[in-house]
Amino acid sequence: MTDTRHTKICTNCHMEKPNTTEYFYKGKKILRACCKVCANKKTVAHPNHKVFSNRYYYNNSEKIQQQQMKNYILQRVGVALVK
Numbered sequence: 001m002t003d004t005r006h007t008k009i010c011t012n013c014h015m016e017k018p019n020t021t022e023y024f025y026k027g028k029k030i031l032r033a034c035c036k037v038c039a040n041k042k043t044v045a046h047p048n049h050k051v052f053s054n055r056y057y058y059n060n061s062e063k064i065q066q067q068q069m070k071n072y073i074l075q076r077v078g079v080a081l082v083k
């Protein structure tokens with residue numbers, strides 16, 4: 001008893017899997033076209049994913065560093081004014 005509406009064929013491994021979040025990652029509105037197994041493999045195989053997340057982290061940490069630098073300068077200026 002298999003209902004085709006409740007299964008999804010992975011675009012990567014072409015295996016028919018249940019159309020649930022157990023087998024597919026959720027996209028913005030619908031489940032993603034490739035299954036979790038393939039999505040996980042892709043994440044490992046694609047170094048770009050890591051680069052992107054590193055760059056994202058780098059951008060964020062730069063912001064944090066800038067804020068810290070501002071605070072540091074403000075503190076230094078504050079100390080200089082007191083002295």
Ligand SMILES: [Zn+2]
Pocket residue numbers: 010011012013014015034035036037038039
């Ligand atoms: Zn797959």
